[in-house]
Amino acid sequence: MSEPIYITFLNYLGGMEYFFFHKENEYNLNMQETGETRTNLLPAWPNAWGETADTVDRTTYRKAKKGMRIKSQYLNANQREVLQYIKTSPVVQIVYSRTNRRTIMIDSDSYMVFNESENFATIQFSFVFTDDVATQK
Amino acid sequence: VGVTLIRRPIGHKLSETQLEGTIYDNGAGDAVVYVAGGHSLSDGDYVYIESDFDSYNGYKYVDAVSYDYFKIKNSEEGDPILWVQDTEVTMYVSALNHGWQGVHTPVVYELKSDIFPVNEAEEEYNPNVIDSFENYGGNVQLNLDHAISDPTALTWIELVGDGELAGNYQIMAVLQPWSVVIDMAYDATYDFTGYVVVKHYKNYCINVNIYAGYESGHRWEARQPFELAGTLKLIPDANGVKFSIHEILRGYMKIRNNLTLDTLPNNTDFHISFYIGYSESYDDSDGGNITTFTSSETEDTFIGHAVNAMMPFKSEDGPFMSPYVSSGEFLARWLTLFDRPVAVVGYFFDLSFINQYSGINLLVMVNGELNQTITNPGSGVIRVPFEFEASGENCVQVYAGASEASLSMSGFVNDDTVGETWSTGASPSVTLNFPVTDNNSKILYGDYNFIVGGSYTITVFTTVGGSGSGSIRVLDDDLNTLDFDIIVLVGGGDKSFSFTAPSGASKIGFSVSGTSLSITLSDLRITLESTEITERICIDVIEECGETFNNELRITDGEDLRRV
Numbered sequence: 201m202s203e204p205i206y207i208t209f210l211n212y213l214g215g216m217e218y219f220f221f222h223k224e225n226e227y228n229l230n231m232q233e234t235g236e237t238r239t240n241l242l243p244a245w246p247n248a249w250g251e252t253a254d255t256v257d258r259t260t261y262r263k264a265k266k267g268m269r270i271k272s273q274y275l276n277a278n279q280r281e282v283l284q285y286i287k288t289s290p291v292v293q294i295v296y297s298r299t300n301r302r303t304i305m306i307d308s309d310s311y312m313v314f315n316e317s318e319n320f321a322t323i324q325f326s327f328v329f330t331d332d333v334a335t336q337k
Numbered sequence: 338v339g340v341t342l343i344r345r346p347i348g349h350k351l352s353e354t355q356l357e358g359t360i361y362d363n364g365a366g367d368a369v370v371y372v373a374g375g376h377s378l379s380d381g382d383y384v385y386i387e388s389d390f391d392s393y394n395g396y397k398y399v400d401a402v403s404y405d406y407f408k409i410k411n412s413e414e415g416d417p418i419l420w421v422q423d424t425e426v427t428m429y430v431s432a433l434n435h436g437w438q439g440v441h442t443p444v445v446y447e448l449k450s451d452i453f454p455v456n457e458a459e460e461e462y463n464p465n466v467i468d469s470f471e472n473y474g475g476n477v478q479l480n481l482d483h484a485i486s487d488p489t490a491l492t493w494i495e496l497v498g499d500g501e502l503a504g505n506y507q508i509m510a511v512l513q514p515w516s517v518v519i520d521m522a523y524d525a526t527y528d529f530t531g532y533v534v535v536k537h538y539k540n541y542c543i544n545v546n547i548y549a550g551y552e553s554g555h556r557w558e559a560r561q562p563f564e565l566a567g568t569l570k571l572i573p574d575a576n577g578v579k580f581s582i583h584e585i586l587r588g589y590m591k592i593r594n595n596l597t598l599d600t601l602p603n604n605t606d607f608h609i610s611f612y613i614g615y616s617e618s619y620d621d622s623d624g625g626n627i628t629t630f631t632s633s634e635t636e637d638t639f640i641g642h643a644v645n646a647m648m649p650f651k652s653e654d655g656p657f658m659s660p661y662v663s664s665g666e667f668l669a670r671w672l673t674l675f676d677r678p679v680a681v682v683g684y685f686f687d688l689s690f691i692n693q694y695s696g697i698n699l700l701v702m703v704n705g706e707l708n709q710t711i712t713n714p715g716s717g718v719i720r721v722p723f724e725f726e727a728s729g730e731n732c733v734q735v736y737a738g739a740s741e742a743s744l745s746m747s748g749f750v751n752d753d754t755v756g757e758t759w760s761t762g763a764s765p766s767v768t769l770n771f772p773v774t775d776n777n778s779k780i781l782y783g784d785y786n787f788i789v790g791g792s793y794t795i796t797v798f799t800t801v802g803g804s805g806s807g808s809i810r811v812l813d814d815d816l817n818t819l820d821f822d823i824i825v826l827v828g829g830g831d832k833s834f835s836f837t838a839p840s841g842a843s844k845i846g847f848s849v850s851g852t853s854l855s856i857t858l859s860d861l862r863i864t865l866e867s868t869e870i871t872e873r874i875c876i877d878v879i880e881e882c883g884e885t886f887n888n889e890l891r892i893t894d895g896e897d898l899r900r901v
Contacts, residue, residue, distance in 0.1 A: 204881060206684050208594065213661065214439075214607045214646035214718055215672030215689035216594060220681050220879060282674040291594050298596050298685035298722075 203227075205270065208301070210291040211282075218295070219283060223322070224271040230328050233263040262335050267328035269310070274320040280313065283323055287311050292327070303330050340543055340617050343577060344412040344447035345639045346438055348657025349383050349396055349431035356384070356428040360393055362420040363408070368393060370426065371406040378407060381815045381841075383431035388424050396431070412447070432840055433663045433789070436641035437691060439648050440587050440609075442656035444641065448543050448615060449577030452536075459486060459535035460497055467529040476509055477521040479534065484514035486536040491622035494519065495537035502527060505537045511624075538619035544631070545569040546614040547582045549589055552640060554786075555610075555695050556715030557600050566611070586611055586643040596685070601720060604689065607645035608717035613637050644691065644718055646672070661691050667872040668693065668789060669735075672718070680878045682728055687720045690735065690871050694788055698738035699870065703731050710738065725878040732875040737788055741864040744845070749783035752816055756780075756848070764859050769805065771852040782812055782846035785863070787838040792866040794835040795845060798859045801829035805851020809834040812844035826856060 204222035211217050237260050241248035275283065286292060287308040293301040310326040356372060363369040370376070370386075378384070382399040386409070397409035400417065408417045438444055451457045459465065469480045485494065488511045495505050506519040550563035567585040571578040591606040598606060614636040621630035648656050661670045672689040680686035692699070692714065699711040701721055711719070725731060747763050756777040759767045767778045787793070795809055804827045811820040819842055822834035826849060845863075849856055 206681055210592070210594065211672070211674055212647050212649075213672040213674070213689075214644050216687060216720070217673060217675060218678065218680060218684075218686050220679055220881075222881075278674075278676045279679075285674065290592050293594055295685060298724075301594065301596070 205268070206295045207286070207304075208293050208295050209286045209289040211285055211289065217282065217285075219279070221270050221272050223273040226269045228267050228269065229264045229333065230267045231262065231264050232332070233261075235260040235262075264333050264335060265328040265331070266333050267307075267326060268304075269324065269326045271324040272322050274316060274322060276320065280321045280323065284311070284313075286325070304328065305330060339450050339452040340615050340635070341414050341449050341451065342446065342613075342615065342635075342637055343414045343449050344445065344579070345637070346436060346444045346446065346641050346657075347383075347639070348435050348438060348654065348659050349385065350433035350435070350654075350659040350663045351385055351429040352432040354430065356430065358426050358428055360388065360420070360424050360426055361406075362423070363402075366419055367408055367417040368420040369402065369406045369408055370428070373405065375404045376401075376407060378430065379817060381413070381813065381817070383434060384409070384428045385431065386426050386428050388426040390421055390424055392418055392421050393424070393426060433659070434841070435657070435659065435662055435693070436639065437658040437662045437693070438641065438643060438656055439646035439658060440583055440590055440643040441645075441647035442583065443581035444583040444586060444611075444643060444656075445579060445581050446545070446613060447577055447579045448545070448571070448573065450541070450543060450573050450617060452617075453538045453541040453573060453619070454575055456495070456535040456537070460533055464533040465535065467532060467534060470527060470529060472523040472525075473510070473512075473518045475523055476518050477523050477527070478512065478516060478518045479529075481515045481517075481534055485517065485534060487621075488514045488517060489622045490624050491627055492620070493537040493539045495535050496529075496532045497535055498532035500528070500532070502529065502532065505539070540629075541617065541619040542570045542572050543578060544616045544618055544634075545571060545580070545582075546616075546634065547585050547611060548614065549586060549609045549611045551605075551715070552610055552695070556713050557603060557605055560600065561605065561609070563610075563612075582611065582613070583643065589643070590645045592645065602711055602722060603692075603714040604718040604720045607689075608642060610640055610642050610716075612640045642716070658691060662693055663789075667869060669871045671871060671874050673874070678874070678876045680723065680725055680731075680876050682725055682878060682880050684881070685722065685724055686876075687722045688733065688874070688876075689718050689720050692716050692719045692870070694737070694786055696742075696786060697788065697865070698740065700736040700738045700867065702734050702736060705732075708733075723876075725876075728878050728880050730875050731878055732873055733871075734869065734873040735871040737791065737865065737868040737870050739865060739867045741862060744783070744785065744861045744863055746781075746783060746858060746861055749781050751779040751781055752846075754779055764857055765847075766855065766857040767849060768855040769849065769851050769853070776852055777850045778848050780810065780812075780816070780846045780848045781858075782810075782816065782844045784843060785845045787811075787842040788865065788868050788870075789838055789840050789842065791838045791868040792835070793838055794833055794864040796831050796833040796862045796864070797847065798831045798861070799826065799829045800857045800859060801826045802855040803851065803853040805849055805854035805856075807832070807847060807849040807856070810846035810848070811836060811838065811842045812846045813841040814843050816844070816846075818846070826851070826854060829856075 208218045304327040307326045312324045314322045358370045358372040378399045400408040466482045510518040547566045548563045549566040550561045551558045589609040614634040616632045616634045618631040621628045669690045695716045701709045756779040759765045759781040807824045808821045810818045819839045820836045824832040
């Protein structure tokens, strides 16, 4: 699934940079944290261990953030050079409109550069949104 | 105040013209730079020196001595650089001195005291020696060559010398201004030969107040007038004290992308102006109790600008935003790293630049046509918004709009040259009747925020009695005349002077001469022709649903069109 995505980030000069990624973008869910608990079997013993027993361990909550992996279209040398600074930027956002933006956090370790030819390269990186997805807690 | 400001956070933009020179000893131990044929520099200029010796290298303040040689200092108030060896040097003259700096690197000042830790005046210029000493209740009574400064009990003196008695001592009693008892146990074997007595300033410190906000006349001054941002208490050593205020200024930066900020397109989240005031304090005494003396504050006239930026390491410009406030033929470069930024049809997009000038309107031109007018945004980081409706190449450049406005002369003042003094106010006037000193007036001047390279016309409206001549002048911060025009003053009326604002222009001045002349200036109008501010940059605007970069060859790759 490829959905174009328009990203802005604050550069080290104090200006905002914009770039449109339209090659290959995939949403995913990144699990942040899970909580499990073990049922006290004693009150319902021996049924808690018997044929109709439900579970011993169960999940109590799950926290996740939505994320995305982006693979860029072909970039020239200047674009390749500039876009690496997205890793260093404290403000990175997806731009939907002037008043509708969404802050994201770049996974710097995921940032990769592929030299496709002498003059062109592609980059790939992942990010997560800053807020949790709706879950049963 | 015994405190001197010896370094300010001033950035420089170097001209490409190279000067060759030779450094010699001037006979007094100071390094002087000799330039065969003349250097054309004056006090207040800065040069960047490259040589084989550390002491000479880097940005240096020019202290012109003659047409073909000058001394060099680290700053205006600094001491001359001492000669170490004769050498050939290569120099570049600073074409622009400015205060725009990134806030994420140190914003450095340097101050020096002439009374602490070395009391220079008393130790070097008027040394006080000990004529004799005696026992006073078990303590030492010093009988001095002359009265000491501030002879008050509970204050302190210092015995300056190489022996073991050197140190700081508290005055226990003052018998005479030249005879004091100190907290040193008496011993008849003491030898005070060679010691000098000076006043010691106990608990001395330099107090620095940092003020942050927007300057008078700035569009958003009312939202953020200058306020006390912080105070530093610093104890200097023999070299003074060097300190940074960037951590304090950084508190004014809001690291966010607020596109509904009230002050837009001026992104006040990313800019704050600043200056410092300084005073000194130390322990004092009324004879019975120890108090603290604090001097009145000296406010520095240099106003700097911190922006939410950081210049790269090993940049020729150091931490200063020099390439972005002056880039050759343009006054500003866009704050983008892209050679050709990419925008998308129908989506918000913006580019930022540093505007050094308050009180001007900005015309944003796209492909040579007026796209938008920004009315007096004030100085700072300007975010120019765009929302393109069609794909293609869009080349953007910002101009200062043509303008004409009256300038109040209420704040104009006289300089200190010899001549008749102007009466100041909204309509300044002066009368010259023979004989007057040199048959001249003083120079009446006031500040003006010129755009360097801008085409200006100054028109002054006069009422004249008698006859004479006058000069309309363009001055720099040190009141040097950078450009002027002679005007004939007979019968009054309006007199105009057109010029291109030179680098360093910051003031407008008037002077008149004659033997029977009275003149009143009733109005002052300044006309600015449209002037280029930013460099021209071209933006590739593409459609959301496909790649439509202009004039670029594509190859198919699956469903994608690749740029080649």
